[in-house]
Amino acid sequence: MSRPKPLVAAIAVATIAATALSACSGSSAKKSNGGSGGGGTGGVFTSIDANNKITAGAPMNPFNAAPNMFLGYNQMQLGFTKNDPSDPNALLPGLAASWTASDAGLTIQLQPGAKWSDGTPVTVADIKTSLAIAYTQGTAGPVASAGGTVVAGSNFEVSDVKDLGGGKIEIDQQPGVKNLYFQRLVLTSTIVSDKVYGGQLPADIWTQIAAVQGTDQAAAGAAATKLAAEGKTIAAFAPAKDVSAGPFVETRVNPGEALLDRNQYFYAASKISPKQVILRSYSGNQQIWGYMNGGELDFAPYTSMPTNILNQVLGAGYTRVDAPSYVSASIAFNEKQAPYNLTPVRQALAYVIDRDAVTKVGEPVGGIAAPTTTGLVGSQSDSILSGDQKAALNPYKVDTAKAASLLQGAGFTKDGSGKWHLPNGQPWTITLQTVNGFSDWIAASTIIANELTQFGIPTTAAITADFATYQKEMAAGKYAVGWWLVALGPQTDKAYARIYGSADGYSVTGGQATHNDAAPTNWEHTPATYTVNGQSIDPGQLAAQLSVTPVSGQAPIVAQLAAATNQELPMIQIWNYTHVVFTLDKRFTNFPKTGQDALLANPPGVWMMQGYVQGK
Amino acid sequence: MAVTANLAPTGIRAGRRRPALTAFRKAVTRKPGRLIGLIIIVFFVLMGICGPWFYGRLAVDPNALYAGPSAKHWLGTDFAGSDVLQEVVTGARYVLATAALSAFFTSLFGVTVGLVAGYQRGLTDSVLMRLTDFVLTIPGLPLLIILSTVWSFGSPWEMGLVLGVTGWGGVARAVRSQALSLRERGFLEAARGLGLSRRHIIFKEMLPNIAPYATMQLMLSMIAFVGAEVGLFFLGLVPFSSTNWGVMLNQAVFSGGAMETPSALIYLLAPLICILLLTLGIVLFLDAIDELFNPRLRERV
Numbered sequence: 001m002s003r004p005k006p007l008v009a010a011i012a013v014a015t016i017a018a019t020a021l022s023a024c025s026g027s028s029a030k031k032s033n034g035g036s037g038g039g040g041t042g043g044v045f046t047s048i049d050a051n052n053k054i055t056a057g058a059p060m061n062p063f064n065a066a067p068n069m070f071l072g073y074n075q076m077q078l079g080f081t082k083n084d085p086s087d088p089n090a091l092l093p094g095l096a097a098s099w100t101a102s103d104a105g106l107t108i109q110l111q112p113g114a115k116w117s118d119g120t121p122v123t124v125a126d127i128k129t130s131l132a133i134a135y136t137q138g139t140a141g142p143v144a145s146a147g148g149t150v151v152a153g154s155n156f157e158v159s160d161v162k163d164l165g166g167g168k169i170e171i172d173q174q175p176g177v178k179n180l181y182f183q184r185l186v187l188t189s190t191i192v193s194d195k196v197y198g199g200q201l202p203a204d205i206w207t208q209i210a211a212v213q214g215t216d217q218a219a220a221g222a223a224a225t226k227l228a229a230e231g232k233t234i235a236a237f238a239p240a241k242d243v244s245a246g247p248f249v250e251t252r253v254n255p256g257e258a259l260l261d262r263n264q265y266f267y268a269a270s271k272i273s274p275k276q277v278i279l280r281s282y283s284g285n286q287q288i289w290g291y292m293n294g295g296e297l298d299f300a301p302y303t304s305m306p307t308n309i310l311n312q313v314l315g316a317g318y319t320r321v322d323a324p325s326y327v328s329a330s331i332a333f334n335e336k337q338a339p340y341n342l343t344p345v346r347q348a349l350a351y352v353i354d355r356d357a358v359t360k361v362g363e364p365v366g367g368i369a370a371p372t373t374t375g376l377v378g379s380q381s382d383s384i385l386s387g388d389q390k391a392a393l394n395p396y397k398v399d400t401a402k403a404a405s406l407l408q409g410a411g412f413t414k415d416g417s418g419k420w421h422l423p424n425g426q427p428w429t430i431t432l433q434t435v436n437g438f439s440d441w442i443a444a445s446t447i448i449a450n451e452l453t454q455f456g457i458p459t460t461a462a463i464t465a466d467f468a469t470y471q472k473e474m475a476a477g478k479y480a481v482g483w484w485l486v487a488l489g490p491q492t493d494k495a496y497a498r499i500y501g502s503a504d505g506y507s508v509t510g511g512q513a514t515h516n517d518a519a520p521t522n523w524e525h526t527p528a529t530y531t532v533n534g535q536s537i538d539p540g541q542l543a544a545q546l547s548v549t550p551v552s553g554q555a556p557i558v559a560q561l562a563a564a565t566n567q568e569l570p571m572i573q574i575w576n577y578t579h580v581v582f583t584l585d586k587r588f589t590n591f592p593k594t595g596q597d598a599l600l601a602n603p604p605g606v607w608m609m610q611g612y613v614q615g616k
Numbered sequence: 617m618a619v620t621a622n623l624a625p626t627g628i629r630a631g632r633r634r635p636a637l638t639a640f641r642k643a644v645t646r647k648p649g650r651l652i653g654l655i656i657i658v659f660f661v662l663m664g665i666c667g668p669w670f671y672g673r674l675a676v677d678p679n680a681l682y683a684g685p686s687a688k689h690w691l692g693t694d695f696a697g698s699d700v701l702q703e704v705v706t707g708a709r710y711v712l713a714t715a716a717l718s719a720f721f722t723s724l725f726g727v728t729v730g731l732v733a734g735y736q737r738g739l740t741d742s743v744l745m746r747l748t749d750f751v752l753t754i755p756g757l758p759l760l761i762i763l764s765t766v767w768s769f770g771s772p773w774e775m776g777l778v779l780g781v782t783g784w785g786g787v788a789r790a791v792r793s794q795a796l797s798l799r800e801r802g803f804l805e806a807a808r809g810l811g812l813s814r815r816h817i818i819f820k821e822m823l824p825n826i827a828p829y830a831t832m833q834l835m836l837s838m839i840a841f842v843g844a845e846v847g848l849f850f851l852g853l854v855p856f857s858s859t860n861w862g863v864m865l866n867q868a869v870f871s872g873g874a875m876e877t878p879s880a881l882i883y884l885l886a887p888l889i890c891i892l893l894l895t896l897g898i899v900l901f902l903d904a905i906d907e908l909f910n911p912r913l914r915e916r917v
Contacts, residue, residue, distance in 0.1 A: 284870060285870070286869060286870055286873060286875060286876065289873055289876045290875065290876055293876050305873070306681065306682065306695065306871065306872060306873060306880075307681070308682055308872070308873060308877045308879040308880065309873040309876060309877060311877075312873070312876060312877045356678075357676075357678040358678075360678040360679070360681070361676070361678050361681065361695060361696050361697070364681070434856070436852045437852060437870075439867070439870055439871040442852075442856055442867075442871075443695050443696060443867070443871060445856065446676065446695075446696045446698075446856070446858055447676055447678065447696055450673075450674070450675075450676045450696070453673070454673075460855070460857075461855075461856045462768070462855055462856070463852065463855060463856050465764065465765045469765065
């Protein structure tokens with residue numbers, strides 16, 4: 001239940017990455033001003049950044065692997081995600097006050113008075129340098145090199161950045177490339193100071209970028225290699241001091257905490273109430289619970305917790321705030337390993353596992369038992385699928401008789417002691433793999449193992465030392481059955497790419513998927529086609545198609561994928577996460593509340609920019 | 617005649633046994649603490665051997681997570697609604713089996729190396745002692761952490777072997793020092809003078825004299841072995857089993873919030889108290905063993 005940071009971070013990053021949006025119109029940049037100005041009168045705001053643990057000695061460089069930079073406080077973007085599945089292009093304003101999309105790309109209007117913490121204004125040079133750095137970090141280009149017109153995945157293609165004067169900037173998309181999420185990806189890029197980072201880039205960086213975007217394959221390859229090498233230099237760069245365009249600027253970092261002072265030059269400094277922010281380090285969830293019990297944190301990030309701890313922190317004066325989380329925990333299979341290649345086997349297991357009971361134990365506070373398996377979280381599939389389509393889904397309610405009949409139909413036998421044997425007569429045992437520290441998975445594994453063992457399949461939970469090893473070994477096909485996060489939305493293409501993507505041997509270019517069962521990243525090994533309702537479908541191709549289909553046209557594709565996933569069960573969804581955070585109305589007030597999903601998709605620094613979090 | 621012939625050897629055997637048993641009984645009962653120590657050890661050994669017989673499969677109850685003590689669950693329930701008492705009792709087997717196996721491997725390697733090195737001296741001694749020094753420099757817990765990434769430690773044999781193989785250095789050194797002292801004694805000179813084989817001298821003459829000392833060393837090392845194995849499970853690096861004491865501690869602290877709320881406190885304390893009691897039992901009983909095998913203490917008494 002106490003799920004330490006790696007998983008928290010994985011979920012949060014995945015959610016934000018999968019959701020982040022692309023602003024389409026100036027209207028979407030309407031500010032939601034939730035409070036009056038604070039102007040640094042609010043004292044010290046104490047919190048924890050669960051996505052970015054403090055690393056002693058790491059540079060104040062957001063491109064470093066473990067940076068001492070904190071999104072929304074001293075790390076800025078042009079805009080911030082709203083996590084809206086119905087409009088992936090909806091954003092909260094950041095350094096950009098407004099923006100309009102055009103065929104050429106995007107025109108943004110910088111915030112009037114946007115300045116760095118050294119007093120210099122934010123200019124087009126900063127935006128241009130930052131977007132060039134995105135190429136070196138692999139978050140931009142190269143794509144569509146074969147003349148494709150669309151971009152799948154998270155990359156964007158900027159071909160030029162032009163100053164239109166008056167704080168207006170035009171950001172051009174590579175001609176011929178039509179990425180549905182270009183604006184979102186550009187606006188949620190990290191913006192850094194040209195004065196600090198410009199010197200780290202070669203003078204001909206935009207020539208390299210042009211080469212990467214060109215049709216000359218050899219030149220593009222050479223330029224990509226060069227950009228990647230430059231990216232390593234940028235990532236290792238350690239600025240002497242923090243120069244921030246955000247509401248705070250980092251004063252010092254020690255192993256225990258990072259201290260950030262209010263940036264007096266911030267464009268909306270009058271809205272920022274805390275004069276100082278302290279972000280504490282932590283070793284595990286239980287340490288965060290300890291801080292909360294003492295009322296030390298004004299905002300506590302999502303930590304998986306048991307009910308007794310929930311009651312304890314509520315008793316300490318915290319308010320629980322819930323927001324959607326487009327992430328689901330599932331049990332996944334490697335179909336290269338028998339008997340998990342058999343659909344009736346996976347279906348039988350789904351009938352045996354009591355998801356309600358498992359969720360109660362594994363994720364009692366932040367989990368909702370998955371109503372069924374579709375590849376999407378319940379709320380999302382509910383909003384996309386029609387009534388008939390939802391009714392056609394198999395909920396896989398606990399039914400051990402049905403499970404037994406499915407297994408018998410597949411040639412399995414049960415011996416006198418009640419244990420199941422494989423069709424070849426061998427006893428059937430399951431090792432359910434999970435990860436050290438991910439204790440909601442571990443606790444849930446105990447219940448699943450108990451249920452399966454009681455059903456006649458002796459099951460044990462096994463733990464991998466860390467998440468990196470888990471992913472590596474899973475990719476190497478070492479686990480037959482293990483935990484996996486799916487439904488990483490709210491973008492449906494991201495959600496389905498999690499199942500029918502690289503982990504299943506698919507690679508996508510220009511909305512076209514190619515399947516390679518022998519791909520080194522393929523550990524799922526599902527068949528390349530499914531027959532659903534008498535129709536043969538290629539789930540990888542459908543998932544790729546989603547990436548180039550506007551939200552308004554996605555429903556028919558989602559319906560096919562949901563039906564296929566529900567029938568074939570490449571994984572069994574166990575619970576859908578809820579993003580539960582806690583605020584303390586003791587030193588500060590005017591926190592966002594449950595229902596303000598757009599704000600809650602972001603860290604408190606972003607709330608403050610919008611006028612929230614005022615000192616009492 | 618026949619009766620006499622039959623009784624004589626029996627009488628001799630009985631006479632030989634009685635002083636040892638009497639001495640043991642006297643040593644154990646002389647101080648209440650020693651008796652308590654023995655009772656604790658016997659209690660845990662019985663728990664390890666017979667405990668699981670009293671229970672079936674560990675049941676779970678998602679509607680009674682971290683429940684308090686009740687008639688049904690004397691020590692309450694854990695994160696999955698399982699009975700904590702059942703977990704503690706059934707978990708004793710792994711802990712004790714691992715400690716016993718570690719002690720076996722430690723004695724196998726430590727006593728053999730110590731005896732041979734102490735008796736042979738010279739090059740053999742130097743080589744064996746450098747090997748011992750090497751083993752002593754191996755950091756036990758970090759090694760186990762690394763090994764846990766490649767080895768499952770699902771069976772007490774695996775854990776016992778690793779703990780034993782890395783833990784015999786101290787015993788070897790202690791046994792060697794005793795062996796060096798023994799080899800100069802008259803009875804060994806006599807044995808050598810009689811032309812008895814080296815193997816006979818080491819294992820038939822020296823070993824019985826070293827055994828009591830080695831036993832004490834082993835009992836002390838068992839305390840460390842229990843700590844090491846429980847620690848490894850506490851860190852969460854080895855297979856997950858609800859009935860493992862280390863896993864129970866891990867779950868209580870990192871999942872149940874036992875340090876923050878009282879509801880998971882019994883779940884934390886149950887395995888912790890067992891570990892403390894077991895350690896206490898060994899320490900108290902060692903006092904009796906010390907007297908039993910130490911002639912000076914016996915004389916003083």
